[in-house]
Amino acid sequence: MKKRLAYLALMVLLLVQLVGCAGSAEESAAITDIRQLDGQTIGVMTGSTFDQHTDTYINDAKKEYYTTYADMALAVEQGKIAAFLMDEPMARVLCAQNPGVTYLKDYLTEDGYAFAFPKTEKGALLRDQMNEFLAQIQADGTMEEIESIWFGTDESVQVVEDWTGLPATNGTLEFAAKASSAPFAYVKDGKTVGYDVDIVVRFCKAYGYGLNLHNVELTSFIAGIEAGKYDLGAAGFTVTEERAERVYFSEPDYSGGIVVVVADTGAGEARFETLADFEGTTLGAVTGAYQDQLAKETIPGISIQYYDDVASQLLALQNGYIDGALNDLPLSQLAVARQPELAIFPETIAPDSYGLGLPKDSPLTDQVSAIIERYRADGTLDALTAKWMGADESVKTIDVGEYDAPNGTLRYVHDPSMEPMSYVGEGGESLGYEVELVTLIAKELGMELEITQGSFASLIPMLMSGRADIISGSISITEERKESIDFAAPHYTGGVVMVVRAEDLGISTQTEEQGFWAGLADSFRKTFVEENRWQMILSGLGVTVVISLCAALIGSALGFGLCLVRRGRNRVASLLAAAFIRLVQGIPTLVLLMVLYYIVFASTRLSGVVIAILAFSINFGVYVSEMIRTGIDAVDSGQWEAAAALGFGRAKTFTKVIAPQAARHILPVYKGELISMVKMTSVVGYIAVEDLTKATDLIRSRTFEAFFPLIVTAVIYFLLAWALTSLLRLVELRIDPKRRPRVLKGVEGEKLSAATPDPVSAARAEGETVISVAHLKKVYPNATPLQDVNTEICQGDVISIIGPSGTGKSTLLRCLNRLEEPTAGEIQVLGQTLTGTGPRELSAIRRRMGMVFQSFHLFPHLTVMENIMLAPVELLGLSRQDAYRRGLELLQSVGLAEKALNYPDELSGGQKQRVAIARTLAMNPDIVLFDEPTSALDPTMVGEVLSVIRNLASQGLTMLIVTHEMKFARDVSTRVFYMDQGVIYEEGAPEQVFEHPLTDRCRAFVHRLKTFHAEIRSREFDFLGTASDIDAFARKHLLGADQSLKFQQIFEELCVSVILPTLPAESGWRLSFDAACREDASQCEAVIRWEGAAFDPLTQGEALSVKLALSKTKDSRWTCEEGVNTVTILF
Structure with a gap:
């Protein structure tokens, strides 16, 4: 934990240092003319039309894209961009809030900003109502009042009336706005406010609409309105022909233009004096806006970088990533007001008009446009401009009072980063020029206003997808946008301007130097304390x-x-x-x-x-x-x-x-x-x-x-990730068997006597048939291991199944308990037909017919005792105490009681197989199938397992054993099956099969079992391994202890110690050792052959070795014919 916190502290310290380093960058020349931005890096709001404006007005500009004007302003201040274009109303607010940037006062374009509506019948109605409302508030001075509030500097008045209680006499409007488009729509005190939000709330109140506000990114603004998700949208939304093809626009609720926001250096020679100076620069534009298009038309040779909002765009400008930020004038003014290091380039890129976006063919478009025209005529728009672009923050609220909303809901989505057009207020409410405008329009339409905030890039997609009825976000009205959405009449006419670093205009931004900690405290206060912004987080x-x-x-x-x-x-x-x-x-x-x-x-x-x-x-x-x-x-x-x-x-x-x-x-x-x-x-x-x-x-x-x-x-994301990682780490530790306490839950320890466990099941009469197999066949795609198996097995039979590998022995056992599905034939077990039996009945039969596998298959996540207890508790319904008692008895019977709490990987192979047998016996089966139980074991461990099986055989348990341990099969079995060619080729008593086989195949198999061969070709031969093989051969194939010892002595003393030293040192020779036993194992023969000079080891070899090799032998002789020496010994 301490190490993680240390890493976190180090990361924060490094970032603080980076911020400090950014502030120490060399000051660049002030930008006073857009021509200074040629060839520079210009910030572009992602999804905005500033991309085209940058290309138009700035030559060879390199563009970087941002999602907020705040980011672009910061980029200008840090020298990452030279400027960016934005609408003049927002540029005014942005520059007021960012002393490090300013904007060039000349418009690049003169634009009107309007509310957007879906091109539907409802959208057209809302548009007409909005136009009517705008005309009304324009005529009565309300617009001027609203404008003074949201374009002023007094934030105390920048409040939007609470729209949550608006009576939805005419329904509720879904209002889309980009809440980073101050002053049109932005977030203040956790609430979206702004010029457009204020208008929309007033509109809803006037026309009896309820309101839901949606904060929408610019890239999805039009799409959301076009799709009908929003009833209207705003946030300094510029009316363009392109947008008007997709949504309806109201009449402009504010007129401005695109300006260039540049860094406000406060001193020095101006870097940009005219728009032509921006040629070759990189400008920032907001994604989804159209200032980039206007800039490209005005400034040749520029490149555009796109940003999701104005904050990101301005941050890039401050950091020097772009040379200018393309924005509408209101946003640019706000940015410059707040960031003294930025300034608005005095030359406007293009005039611009903002419109509210509505879905294509929306019935609200004409209504909204009519309201806007009325507001224009009666002074309402002017009042909105004065309110939201003024300095008096106390008036920047939206309150249209209670009203009936019988016409449904107007879904309004705005960009909350477009202050003063639309932004988020102190309580998270939407504020701004356009927000208030849409609010007023909703009231006029008699619709409840539903406000949502979204990025500028998402505004049009939300409109087009039907998630908004109207959108705003300083949306410039363009022909291209008109193809996708409709625009209400422009509600604001301004222009596209370029926000640049103030120093690039030769403007001094020197203020009293603030200490590092004081600056940090001020940043903390702005981020968390002011307007209770911590609540937003x-x-x-x-x-x-x-x-x-x-x-x-x-x-x-x-x-x-x-x-x-x-x-x-x-x-x-x-x-x-x-x-x-x-x-x-x-x-x-x-x-x-x-x-x-x-x-x-x-x-x-x-x-x-x-x-x-x-x-x-x-x-x-x-x-x-x-x-x-x-x-x-x-x-x-x-x-x-x-x-x-x-x-x-x-x-x-x-x-x-x-x-x-x-x-x-x-x-x-x-x-x-x-x-x-x-x-x-x-x-x-x-x-x-x-x-x-x-x-x-x-x-x-x-x-x-x-x-x-x-x-x-x-x-916060780091802490979330750390908390989740820690929680899952605890789960990992809990499921790790090695980390759990080795305690059996639900049982009490018991001391057991040395008595044997309860005898195995003997519920059926001795000699009664328990398994019947008729014409059993198993076919694989490339093999047929079982051709036609027929047999009956009685209670108490101990049957060993022998035969060459690949003749179907294991397949027979797997078919008997249906681990393999037979191809044909019939199997009856314990009086029940197994073939064709359903899963439930099959499981019941398997509980009475256990199976022990050659690979053990113990459950590794359970201890030895848990392995044994699992099935009796879960399947037989035994209590854990009874299962524990039975398990201890079985472990004691196989000599592993002390291993009860060990895990399988802590046991040897022989111990694992004994536990597997005990686990099978815990179910008290009538029959047990053993599939080569010793084949996976080291020879030294074979005896452990065979001893357990011998004990079971003595208790009368019915068993079928596939094995290659011939001596064991002979000693334990009541019957032996010899399998070959997919059938039981011969069966009978052990003495008959091993000593007097009836068939040639069985006789040949038994004979092969008693033949041993070893061949030595160099002195690097593995003699110890061969000696071990001889021992295994003797034990497996019925030889007594004396015969086994004699095999070893003949090989070691005569073959290795006497004959091998006489052979040449170099390779090229061969020494072979063969041994065979008669069928009754009464006599064995060993033959040693090698090529070379005649040498009789029986008479010429070292005396002691020859004596040991020949002791207790019946006959021995040496011959040499055609250069081949042969020694034959009978014993």
Whole structure:
């Protein structure tokens, strides 16, 4: 923990140093003319038309794109961009709030800003009502009052009337606005306020509408209105022909233009004197705006960088990433007012008009336009301009009073970073020129206003997708936009201006130097204390946590379900699930989120939070599905078979055996994917969800401070990731068997006597048939291990099955308990037909017919005692105490009572097999199948297991044993099956099969079992290994202790010690040793052959070795014919 906190502190310290370093960069020349920006880096708001304006008015500009004007202002201050274009109203506010930037006073364009409406019948109606309302407030001076509030500097008056209680006599309007478009729409005290918001609230109050406000990114603004998700939209939304093709626009509620925001250096020679000076520079533009197009038309040779909001655009300008920020005049004025190091380039790029966007062919468009025209005539628009672009903050509120809203809801989405047009107030309410305008329009329309905030880039998509009825965000009215949406009549005419660093205009920005800690404290105060902005962070954090937790829970459940379908037996469903997983994996999360929001659920009223939960649940679920599938596949398939052989069904096998083991493979990957998903939720702001990241973006759009909002976001995500990682680490530790206390729950320790356990089951009469096999056949694609097996096995039989490898011995056992499905034939076990039996009946039979595997298949996540207790407790219903008592008895009988609390990987091979036998016997079976129980064991451990099986045989347990231990088979078996060519070729008593086989194949097999061969070709031969092989051969094939010793002596004393030293040192020779025994094992013969000079080892060899080799032998002789020496010994 301390180490993590130290790393975090180091990261913060480094970032503080970087901020300090940025401030020490060399001052650049002041920009006084747009021509100074040629070839410079210009910030562009992502999704805005400033991209084209930058190309138009600035030659060879390099563009960098930002999402907020605050970021672009900061970029200008830091020298990262030279300037950016923005609308003059917003430039005015931005520069007022950012002393480090200013704007060039000449407009690049003269624009009108209007409310946007869907091109629907309702949209046209709202447009007409808005136009009527705007004309009315223009005529009666209300517009002038609103403008003075939101374009002034007195933030105390910049308040929008609470619209939540507006009577929805005419329905509720969904209002889309970009809450980073101060003064049109922005967030203040956690509430969206601004010029446009104020107008919309007043409108709703006047026309009897309720209001829901949506904070929408510019890139999705038009789409949301066009799709009908919003009834109107605003936030300094410039009316363009292109936009008007997609939505209706009201008459402009504010007129301005695009200006150039540049850094306000406060001194020095102006770098930019005319717009031509911007040629070759990089300008910043807001994504979805159109200032970039105007700039390209005005300034040749510029490049554009796009940003999501004005704050990001201005931050890039301050940091020097762009040379100018293209924005509308109101936003630029606000930015310059707040950041003295920025300034507005005096030459306007182009006149500009803002309009409210509405869906194409919206019936509200004409109504909104009529209201705006009326407001223009009666002075309402002028009042709005004075209110929202004035210095008196106390009047910047929106209060249109109570009104009936019989005409439904007007869904309004605005960009909250477009202050003074639309921004977020102290309580999180939407404020600004355009917000108030839309509010007034909603009132006029008799519609309840529903306000949502979104990025500028999302405004049009939200309108087009039907999530907004009207949008705003200092949206310039362009022909291109008119293709997608309709615009109400322009509500503000200004211009596109360029915000640049004040120093690039030769303007001094020197102020009393603030100490580092004082500056840090001031930044902290602006970010958290002013307007109680900490509440926005807490609210955003709550949204992030809700989305993350819900997506984690739902996604995990979905992933488990998808995994079950993929592993299921329905091939069609499995293929569909696999296709769905591949599809979702191939779609970027953000794209999936926007597809669900703007297309799939465009016509629904589902909130952005719900859709975000759904999108992240789907994305997380498909990855969880693959994790679970991989984790299950990582568990050895023998675990499924061992559980099935005990009588578990598939469901219990999964929950009790497979899942605990798979979880250890799944959790590490799951942990990483969960953290990735939580961090990825930071993109939900694209669909107007105010999560943690969006909240800090809104704060930056108001304060133009980058340090604390970004650091706090990073720290909170770090702490979330750390908390989740720690929680899952605890789960990992809990499921790790080695870290759990080795205590058996629900049992009390007992002292057991040395008595043997209860005898094995003998419920059936001795000699009664317990297994009957008729014409059993098993066919694989490339082999047929069972051709035609027929036999009957009686109670108490101990049957050893022998034969060459690959002749179907193990396959027969696996068919007997249906681990392999027979191709044909019939099997009856304990009086029940096994072939064709259903899963439930099959499990019941398996509980009475145990199986011991050659690979043990103990459950590694359970202790020895838990392995033995599991099946009796789960399947037989024994109490844990009774199962524990039985388990101790069995462990004592196999000599492993002291290993009760050990895990399988702590045992030797022989001990594991003895535990496997005890686990099988715990079910008290009538029959036990042993599949080569000693084949996987070291020779030294074979005896341990065989001793246990001998003891079971003596108790009369019915057993079938596949084995290659011939002496064991002969000693223990009541009958022996010899299998060859897929049939039981011969069966009988052990004496008959081993000593007097009736068939040639069986006779040949038994004979081969008693033949040993070794060949020595160099002195590097593995003599110790061969001696071990001789010992194993003797034990396995019925030889007594004396015969085994004699084999070893002849090989070691005669072959190795006497003959080998006489052979040449170089290679090229061969010395062979062969041994064979008669069928009755009464006599054995050893033959030694080698090429070379004649040498009789029996008479010429070293006396002691020859004596040891020949002792207790019956006959020995040496011959040499044609250069081949042969020694034959009988014993």
